[in-house]
Amino acid sequence: MKKRMMLMLTGALAVGLLAACGTPKEGADGHGGTHQGGAINALANDNGHGDHGGQDTGGHAADNYKATFTFASGTAKASENTKLNVQVTDTNGKAIHDFEWNHEKLMHIIIVNKDLSYFSHIHPEWDGKGTFTVETSFPKGGEYKVFADFVPKGGSGTTLSKWVKVEGETKPQEKVKADAELVKVVDGKEVTLTLSSAKAKDETTLTFTVKDEKTKEGIRNLEQYLGAVGHVVVLSEDAEQYLHVHPANEKASGPAAEFMTAFPNPGTYKIWGQFQHQGKVFTVPYVVEIQ
Template sequence: MNKKMMILSTLLTFSLLAGCGNANENAPANENNHTSGHGASHDQAGNQAENQADNHGGHGAEQIPVSDNLKASFAFASGSAKANEETEITVQITNKDGSPVNDFEVNHEKLLHLIIVNHDLSYFAHIHPDFKGDGKFTINNAFPAGGKYKMFADFKPVGGSTTTLSEWMDVEGKEGEHAAVTPDSKLVKEVNDKEIELALTSTKAKEDVTLTFDIRDAKTKQGINNLEPYLGAVGHVVILSEDAGQYLHVHPLDEKATGPKAQFATSFPKSGTYKIWGQFQHRGEVITVPFVVEVK
């Protein structure tokens, strides 16, 4: 090989090595690394789901939901619950292998939010069990009637994102009358001497929607501008589909707002009838106001 050919061969070798180095720099360091986050709301479909509607920043479709690796077991301490009797509820959070989860982040002032509704959504409770260690939370609650109740455990494990796990439970006793979940003809309600009006920018599925609650004194019609923080924010909103299969827990756009308006952003995952509960605090009293809307 003459001198010119040797020089050309050497240059070609260096060029190929440099190209391989650049390709390695652009490749992902670990294909199993997944990231997630949460924003103004999170939703749940079926028995187990991670927040999806709140991930406005977006993440790859290949992401493994945190809830795929977590389980929630709901039980009554005595083995059963009877209507109108105080009963201890136990919520056990475990990993997929059955080992208890012990590291939770404080999420709106609590480690776990427990939402309870009955079969026709006429009963609603938003309570906060105490953490006992070994993945176990407990709280006492009295159910107003017998029948089926769905429990939603809403929490955030350390290093994970907001997760909601749920289960239907049976309560012994005479069931209340089954009422249809019927859309309200007018989105104005009076609760505890407050008049609350709800406005939605859209009632179409899969569209961004802003919910605006206007809170006034029922007698004077004057706006209330001294709302107090409830769980660290001006208010909280829980939304359920008629069959309780779709769950949304929505946080306000401006957590430090004091009224009379409180705004929340979310999107309805599919068409159907939804019940909305807005929760606010004024002069030490928590106000819970329900609305029912039809989403097309």
């Protein structure tokens, strides 16, 4: 067995829970229809990146599909609600109408900004005619990447993505830096992340240990979130690698929640773990350096 390595970060992060998924900046919560979004000025078909249940982002499934991202208003402005539409077609342009349920949803949409300081995870509604729709808004102007994660009926998990530009005041971009330790405080919970390996291509276990911030007692009654103990998203610092992550035990309830993945290349990666406790979803972000 590989020698277990622990990376830890001490820090306090106050994360407000919203009814929708994610918050401006680090995004802390579950999934709703109305939080985050932005306008995409052009049709978007982009790189495919794996899905939430496997190893790395370059799977062949994405080669068989295209995604078009549009906004009802034509453009997106910071802090304004806008409706995002997503249409999936095959490589010949034929609309895909049948999708499998994946983590209790037909589609997951992940949105991040250029420096990964903003994270949103939302779920669009399917109209049954070829279009997924969700209302959302972006906190600032600038570039954002939108990922559509879905499973075509009879197919495998697929993620398609597109960089989009949002109008409005921008903020200085910060460098994505690895955390020295991996302990975060979010919504009254102290969450520690450990990695079984920090080497690229190794099968790696990500273990999140959740404790009460004040008592330091392990929380043993985490609730099912999207059909599992939690949900984890991992991106490379340039947002070009979207990693497959799957729970080792979907029915776990804490204090430890384990997830399996493999980092495809050395470099800096950001990890968002999402969990539910007492009816509220909280999100904990970490940045790690992989050798």
